[in-house]
Amino acid sequence: MAGINTAGRHPAPQKTADWYTKSFTMPNGCPIDNPLHSNKIQQKNGNTYKISQILQDNYVMDQIAHLDRERIPERFGHANGCGAYGEFTVTSDEIQKYTCADFLSEKGKKTPLFARLSTTSAFRGSADTVRDTRGFAFKFYTDEGNLDWAFFWPGVFSIWDNGKIITNNHVTKKCPWSGLSDPNMHFDFITKNQEALNSSIRLHSDDGTPRRYNDITIRSLNTYMFVKDCQTYSYVRITLEPAHEIHTPFTNAEAASQAGLDPDYHTRRLYKQISNNNDKVDEYKGRQAELNAKLQGGKLSKAEQDKAKEEIKKLDDAIKGIHWPEWIVKAHIIQPEDVPKVKVNILDASKVFPKDQDDIIKTIEVGRLQLNRLPLNQFAEVEQAAFCAANVVPGWDIAPDPILQARIFAYPDTQRHRLGVNAEHLPVNRPKHAWNPLRRDGPAALFNYDDVPTYVADYNGAKAKEGTNTADMITNPEPWLDAKDQHPTPVVPLWDKNGSFDVTRGLNEWAEQDPLEQPWDYYINDLAGPPPKKHANQKYAHMARTKGIHYRQWALVENYAQHLSAVREELREATYAMFRTMDDQYRTDKSRKYHNLGDLIQERTNEVISEKNKVKDSDSEGDDVPVGPRKATLPLLGISPASVRPNESELPN
Incomplete structure (x- = not known):
């Protein structure tokens, strides 16, 4: 029961070395010799061996059965990605005026995190240098719970209405008829839904083929809310700007060439940078340990002591000067009373905030985000990492942004599909503190609260720790009551009290306003x-x-x-x-x-x-095969549409 809490360590899987022994075993721990062989019945006939596998060989049968089930469903979006651990450091003593979030409460405060960096459209194992939008997900292990940032490049979405969300995803996938990539779908969509051009034009710049992950400016995509207290809130978008020199992006040809030479180029480069930097840190710290040991030995002369101290200082400076993958985190804050003055709908994810309204949109440097440690296992940590925009903490809140509203449902739902209902039990997803005995059972329940009752009968059994901010500070459209159902407590208003409401499936006045x-x-x-x-x-x-x-x-x-x-x-x-x-x-x-x-x-x-x-090579017949929608391509191929449909008489009853 207590094992669900991991407050004393940076969440990470147990190292293999902690439990490795020289004894090779079956899954139940039973030792086994010759795991590379199987039990067989065999008969020799000249140079030929007749062999039949014995199904009683439980080890081999179990291995095959496990192999058949090794793969879990890949992410529908952002399937191909890599991951790294790191930390976020607050550099601002001003941000505390806007939010009560504990991880932002003081300058210099550090919060451990895990990050996953990915392309968006392609499948797992595809090339990572191809032209594509990119996802950047960060899981902050704060003292008030896990905060997930599900961020994005280029920072604008292709749609504003969730009615288009399936189409928007499908046009980035393969043609259902041919199974081939189909550029017709992209241009068919953006010319008929021109709000998508704001994303497309950024994608088709050379920024769409970056040279490194850490050259990319990352944006929150959606608008969130900072909450200071029950009466004070503001709207915010986040930008992560590269902290070090930005390398020139690949050209289209260079990106395609690199994809052929090394499909994992971006991942390999990120991992190599972090690995090399850690080797340097170990080397420098090792040398510092040697020098400190000599200083403590008391056998050095005054001149030798001064020289050793100077070298230790230089090594400290060298460690601080190492360039990790790092971003400067900035918040763009809008006060509620200033919302009508902004040129765009600030809750429209297909638009960026205007650059020429600095008097209304306040920009603050919040901190620095650094990646500095590699995962031990790709599947356990990167593939099983589950991110969700609904994972918020007090002081960071969900705004009435329609795309964000869909994401806070879609993200946890896809994780339940991929990983099961107990995905938060996995080490990479585990918060520092968790206690909710109502969440029980289900596949892979690593922690099931022992003999704690499965129900909560009153408020005494369901309280937050005294003195902490709680989820009640998260935006609520109505006042909530205290434990005695008395004295309505004011909360941050989600809706304007004097505004009118509409329920519609159609367009609104800003939906297609100035899409170009x-x-x-x-x-x-x-x-x-x-x-x-x-x-x-x-x-x-x-x-x-x-x-x-x-x-x-x-x-x-x-x-x-x-x-x-x-x-x-x-x-x-x-x-x-x-x-x-x-x-x-x-x-x-x-x-x-x-x-x-x-x-x-x-x-x-x-x-x-x-x-x-x-x-064109005359032998490359496939070059001439169009890949657009079937109604357009079949006649071009000289194929009658009827000829690719099954004969009704051949269909099963």
């Missing part, structure tokens, strides 16, 4: 600037100069052209038209000659198609 404005702002401002100092593509630089645009803007044109070159003509035309409309509507400087973005993408796409046609 933020994509244009990203193109014209965020992608402006000189070529990178390192790893700049000279062809990109030349084409940017030729077309009168910036280096990263041309990279966007190139990346869209490469993607569109495999798309059906009518979808290409719809995409060009969308970009032309965006350029015509929002370009402010038309005093000089310029190239419309839609025209640039069309021109380069046609060139790419022409280039591909010239180099």
Whole structure:
């Protein structure tokens, strides 16, 4: 029973070395010799052995049965990922004004964490350098419970309405007819649901193919709430900015090449950096231990002592100067009374917060997040890690953001599917303190509260520790009563008291308001600037100069052209038209000659198609196979749609 609490250690699986013995055993602990052999009946006939496996060989039968069940369902999203442990350190003495969260309560406070970094769309084992959105999940082991940050790059979602959530996921997967990747689905979706362009345009910049995980700016995607007390709250989004030099992203061609050379490139690079850094720390600390031993021995002269102390100090500085994968954590805070002044709906996950409203949106550096320890076992810690946006702590709360509302259901539900109802018992998911005897039984119940009653009859059996903040500080639409059902206690209001309510399945006034404005702002401002100092593509630089645009803007044109070159003509035309409309509507400087973005993408796409046609290998018949929706592709293949349907007479009754 007491074992469920792990307050005294950083949650991690037990090391194999703690229980390893030289005796090889069966699963029940029974010793066994020759585990690489099996019991057989055999008969020799010349050079041939007739062999029949004996089913009574329990060891072999058990091994086969276990092998058949080794795999658990992979995540539907973010299936391919890696993980690392680390810590979060508070660097702000101002954030305490906005939240009562204990892990943010004082400058310098450290909180252990586990992080999982992943691509989004692809399956487990796929290449991690491919162009894709990326997930960054962090589990903070705080003294008030586990806080999960389920964050995202590029920081905007493709939809605002959960009615589109299934479609939004399916368009990133394989074509159901061919089982092939199908770019038609992406462009069919974004041209008909243009709020998705804000994500797509970021994905098609070179930032969509980063050189390292720790070069990525991570964002919370959704808006959350900071809660200070029952009367004080604010809205917040979080940004994690790389703390060290950002390496130039891969070009489209470089990312594809690297995927072929090493599909695990990002994971390997992250693990190598952490491993090498730990080797350095061990080396430096080992040398410090030697020097301290000599100092304590009392045999060194004054000059030798001074020299040893100076070397120890230099080693301390060297340890502090090691560059780990690290991010600066910033909070972007909006007060409730300022919400009407913000240019966008702050609860729309398909929009970013405006950059030009610093007087309303206060930005505070909260802390630094560092990854510094590798997991011992990929499956036990990375694959079985379960993250959920609903895992909050007092002071950090769920806002009425519709996408977030769906995530707080979907995330724990998929973990129940993958890992079972007792996923929080697994070491990597276990909080420092947990006590809820109502949660009992189920598969793999590692802790089942012994003989504690399975029910709670009154408040005396269900109290928080005295003096602690509780989940009651989490937003509630109505006042709650105290233990004696008296004196309603004010809580943070989820809804405006004087506002009206609507129940609708349709659009609202902000849903499709200016869906192209933020994509244009990203193109014209965020992608402006000189070529990178390192790893700049000279062809990109030349084409940017030729077309009168910036280096990263041309990279966007190139990346869209490469993607569109495999798309059906009518979808290409719809995409060009969308970009032309965006350029015509929002370009402010038309005093000089310029190239419309839609025209640039069309021109380069046609060139790419022409280039591909010239180099086609006549033996590569598969290159000509279209992969779009069946109604469009079957006639192109010369196949009648009826011919791929089963004959009704052949169907079972």
